[in-house]
Amino acid sequence: MVYLIGVPLLALLAVFQSAILSHLNFLDGRPDLVLLAVVGWSLTGRTEEAMIWGVIGGLFLDLLSGLPFGSSAIILVLVALMVSLSEGRFWEAHLFMPLSVTLVASLIFYGLGMVTVLLIGRELDMSYALTRIVLPSTFLNLILALPASQLAAGLRDRIFPPEVEI
Amino acid sequence: MKRSTSQVLFAGTLILLAAGLLILSQGGYLIPLQGLILRPLSGIQSWITLRVAATRDMLTSPRDVASLRGEISQLEAEVARLQQEIISLREHAAEVEILSALLDYARAQPESHYLATIVIGKDISPFLRSLWIGRGSDTGISRGMPVVTDRGLIGRVIEVFPTQARIQLITDPDAAVNVKFQVSRADGVLSAQLNGELWVDLIDQNATISQDELVLTSGLGGKYPIDIPVGQVLNIRRRDYELFQQAVIQPSVDFDDIEIVLVITNFRPLQIEQSTP
Numbered sequence: 001m002v003y004l005i006g007v008p009l010l011a012l013l014a015v016f017q018s019a020i021l022s023h024l025n026f027l028d029g030r031p032d033l034v035l036l037a038v039v040g041w042s043l044t045g046r047t048e049e050a051m052i053w054g055v056i057g058g059l060f061l062d063l064l065s066g067l068p069f070g071s072s073a074i075i076l077v078l079v080a081l082m083v084s085l086s087e088g089r090f091w092e093a094h095l096f097m098p099l100s101v102t103l104v105a106s107l108i109f110y111g112l113g114m115v116t117v118l119l120i121g122r123e124l125d126m127s128y129a130l131t132r133i134v135l136p137s138t139f140l141n142l143i144l145a146l147p148a149s150q151l152a153a154g155l156r157d158r159i160f161p162p163e164v165e166i
Numbered sequence: 167m168k169r170s171t172s173q174v175l176f177a178g179t180l181i182l183l184a185a186g187l188l189i190l191s192q193g194g195y196l197i198p199l200q201g202l203i204l205r206p207l208s209g210i211q212s213w214i215t216l217r218v219a220a221t222r223d224m225l226t227s228p229r230d231v232a233s234l235r236g237e238i239s240q241l242e243a244e245v246a247r248l249q250q251e252i253i254s255l256r257e258h259a260a261e262v263e264i265l266s267a268l269l270d271y272a273r274a275q276p277e278s279h280y281l282a283t284i285v286i287g288k289d290i291s292p293f294l295r296s297l298w299i300g301r302g303s304d305t306g307i308s309r310g311m312p313v314v315t316d317r318g319l320i321g322r323v324i325e326v327f328p329t330q331a332r333i334q335l336i337t338d339p340d341a342a343v344n345v346k347f348q349v350s351r352a353d354g355v356l357s358a359q360l361n362g363e364l365w366v367d368l369i370d371q372n373a374t375i376s377q378d379e380l381v382l383t384s385g386l387g388g389k390y391p392i393d394i395p396v397g398q399v400l401n402i403r404r405r406d407y408e409l410f411q412q413a414v415i416q417p418s419v420d421f422d423d424i425e426i427v428l429v430i431t432n433f434r435p436l437q438i439e440q441s442t443p
Binding site: 011012014015016017018019020022023025028029030047048051052054055058059060061063064065066067068069070071073074077078080081084085113114117122123124125128129132133137 | 218361
């Protein structure tokens, strides 16, 4: 069930990111919806599913990007793993948890993205990339972090209603 | 087994799977599969792009203003067409001089065939400067075809799937375009800096380039057709101790606001392979 919802959702988020969010630039940065979905689902405690979401979402991103097919998938699995190590489920209720996890996840995501760009032999102006792309994108991700984690928690409760002892 | 260990193992398995896909795609084995997945995605992407553009237009302009805007855009298109014609006439005049000097040598200049298509998205990676268009190999688009708008050159096709294709913009640092200056006739190579600025390098030190001079494709190297406007000279950097001078260019196209592009379909780029010793 979770994949029946997850796969089309991730495809839609990737398409939205390419078709709409690319016009809403803050400097040269833009929010990354697939990253937010993976982080949000990881924070619900369903880590293994989040990792699979990372692979699927990453493949959709790579389909609509000039980066090598599979590279974003690897990065997003690493991001989901990192979130799982933060025991997100335990701290889920805390307001700052989604923010701090999104901050670290964004920095890892864009950092590894830059490494990928360098690995495929392209030049990169580090200071330009940091100030015009990484920091503005991270800022936009932070703005969307709380609604994303709330939506993910809501989706989890709908798909897997909490068991109540009577 | 501890939970965290099993998670690391699971992540490792998924990373291996993704790495396998990466290797297969680098070998070109996944192109049919990618094309298959992109077919419905490009449909959704086109649909969303058109609806968003329509909604944005509806929200930003009242109805009576909308008709005026339509008229203005028609007039702008007409101005652009006339400018293109002036450029072409100037080019012809300059060419006549050159050709008469070359004992009436006539050069054939085939008419370009254009295929109009909408831009359905930008590259998802903010580190790359490319666009996705809503047409692909199904409509005859192939790798290397130049892409223009009514204002000038925007790039060329570098990746093709059945229903969509990726355009490398000339603002991408990996792109290089051989250009010439319209008045001074000097040649140079246009390339984008990492911060997105466009520079023409390798200009002869003896050439006298003026500000606002128009920069056109030179056709050298066979990657782009000749005489497509690229931009205008913003400023010139000339130092006596350097071999060449450079010019900063203001592109003729607004790369943040491209909705429809024209692919030149009858231009076949030259494939120059590196010779082996």
